[in-house]
Amino acid sequence: xxxxxxxxxxAPPALGDRAAxxxxxxxxxxxxxAASITPLDLLCASGTSYFGEPDTPYVPGVQGVGVREDGTxxxxxxxxxxxPGDGSxxxxxxxxxxxxxxxxxxxxxxxxxxxxxxxVAAHLALTWRGELQPGEQVLxxxxxxxxxxxxxxxxxxxxxxxxxxxxxxxxxxxxAARAGxxxxxxxxxxxxxxxxxxxxxxxxxGPVDLVxxxxxxxxxxxxxRALRPGGRLVNLGSAAxxxxxxxxxxxxxxxxxxxxxxxxxxxxxxxxDTLTLIASHAAAGRLTVDFETVRLHDITxxxxxxxxxxxxxx
Numbered sequence: 555x556x557x558x559x560x561x562x563x564x565a566p567p568a569l570g571d572r573a574a575x576x577x578x579x580x581x582x583x584x585x586x587x588a589a590s591i592t593p594l595d596l597l598c599a600s601g602t603s604y605f606g607e608p609d610t611p612y613v614p615g616v617q618g619v620g621v622r623e624d625g626t627x628x629x630x631x632x633x634x635x636x637x638p639g640d641g642s643x644x645x646x647x648x649x650x651x652x653x654x655x656x657x658x659x660x661x662x663x664x665x666x667x668x669x670x671x672x673x674v675a676a677h678l679a680l681t682w683r684g685e686l687q688p689g690e691q692v693l694x695x696x697x698x699x700x701x702x703x704x705x706x707x708x709x710x711x712x713x714x715x716x717x718x719x720x721x722x723x724x725x726x727x728x729x730a731a732r733a734g735x736x737x738x739x740x741x742x743x744x745x746x747x748x749x750x751x752x753x754x755x756x757x758x759x760g761p762v763d764l765v766x767x768x769x770x771x772x773x774x775x776x777x778x779r780a781l782r783p784g785g786r787l788v789n790l791g792s793a794a795x796x797x798x799x800x801x802x803x804x805x806x807x808x809x810x811x812x813x814x815x816x817x818x819x820x821x822x823x824x825x826x827d828t829l830t831l832i833a834s835h836a837a838a839g840r841l842t843v844d845f846e847t848v849r850l851h852d853i854t855x856x857x858x859x860x861x862x863x864x865x866x867x868x
Contacts, residue, residue, distance in 0.1 A: 556868065557644035558853040559611045563601030566857035567614055567643070569850060575640060575648035582622060582651045584630055588667035589618035589642035590845070591857060591864045598635025605636040615866075617670045618642025619663040628654040629666055629829055643853065645868045653822060655829040661837040668845035668863045669704060671817055673832045674825060675790055676705035679815040680766055681712055682824075684788040688713030690763035693754060693780060695773045696793060697735060698726020700863045703843045704832075705766045706733035711840060718757045720773060725861075729844055747772055747799065751779035764788070771795025783808045790815040 557572040577583050595614050601607040617631050618641075630649040634641025641647065657666060680686045692709040696702040697719030706717050719735035721727045727738045737757045741750070754762070754776060761782035767774045771794030778787055778800065785808065804810070817825070835841035845863040848856045856864045 555645040556850055557613045557640070558615070558850060558866070560599050560608075560614050561611045563599060563607055563610065566854045567599070568854050570611075572613060572640070572644060574646050577648040580650055580652065581648045582654070584618075584620035584622060584628065584647050584649055584654070586618050586620040586642055586645060586647055586868055587627075588620075588663040588847075589615045589866050590667045590670060591643075591859075591866065592616060592670070592672065595635065595641075596858070603635070608635045609638055612638075613640035613642075613644045615642030615644070615647075617667070618647060619657070619667045620647065622654070627657040627661065627663065629657060629670065629833065630654045631671070631825075643850070643866055645850075655826045655833070657833050658837045661833050664845065664847055664865045664867065665836050665842060666833050667865050668700065668843055669832055669836060669841065670829075672700040672863075673704040673708070673841070673843075674820075674828045675815065675817050676701045676766065677708045677712075677828055677832065678817075678820070678824070679788045679790050680705060680709055680764070683813050683815045684764050684766065684786055686712050686714060686764055689715045691716045691718070691758060691760060693718045693720065693758070693762045693765045693777055694730070694735070695720045695741075695766065695777060696768045696791075697721045697730035697733065697738070698723065698728075699768065699793070700843050700845075701768045701790070702766075703729055703733045704841065706730060706735050707841050708835075709766070710734050711835065716759055718754065718762070720754065720777075741773060745772065745776075747776045747779070750776035754780035761785070767791070769794035770798045772799065774798045775800050778804050778808075778810055778812075781808060781810055784810070786811045786813060788813045788815050
């Protein structure tokens, strides 16, 4: 079969030939129809993740969408790059049957692949970890990325009365606005914490109850200053920096809560239930994100693109 093969950590994969996978006792064969390139794929393939350096060559792709032998469309995860074995960026994948999630009728395979675990993280960081309540105002950092775009829409679907978005580039700001943000605050390069916090507070219509933060760094420190007393910030990434300059006075005076989130904590059932919800919203036209489709033979040039979510189709 044709597959994306990563021969050396740190280098992009290339199109190659791979023997079709043979499913194990608890596995099924899935014909892949769409698979996204995610930050986790890039991290694992770099050889610098906490999972260790993967054995090469291997087929990357930690999630995908495809069709079972009986014709049922499913989403599936893999452990490619984290444990020995191949992933989703190929014509076929052998996956644990228990991990697959059936998709609703009419679901766009490419859109579900683009959303995938990013949308799962957005939804559960808001609701399960962040305890979003109907009528609350939410501030979404990095709202032009896939997690951020999904978070804006999912917050509103979960009952938020209003979403304020923060995004860096003009294109990212436009994406956040299309997702449904009431107002978008530009994230300027080198912005000071106090200045950025003031802009966030000015954009808010009353108290900010919850911050969804895939950035950390200066944006997170500023967002804490925009929270109401007792407000919550849920962090699920560090795109703006591994360290945030937090001050004790802000935390203590507001009795604020900072919470961490990772998909690795999810039970298979919670992940499956959330994927089902995400796919249902997508099939109904309630949830979407910007993505671009490329063919498998373009994997080398598409691998390091960061301008939008890339979905690979065989």
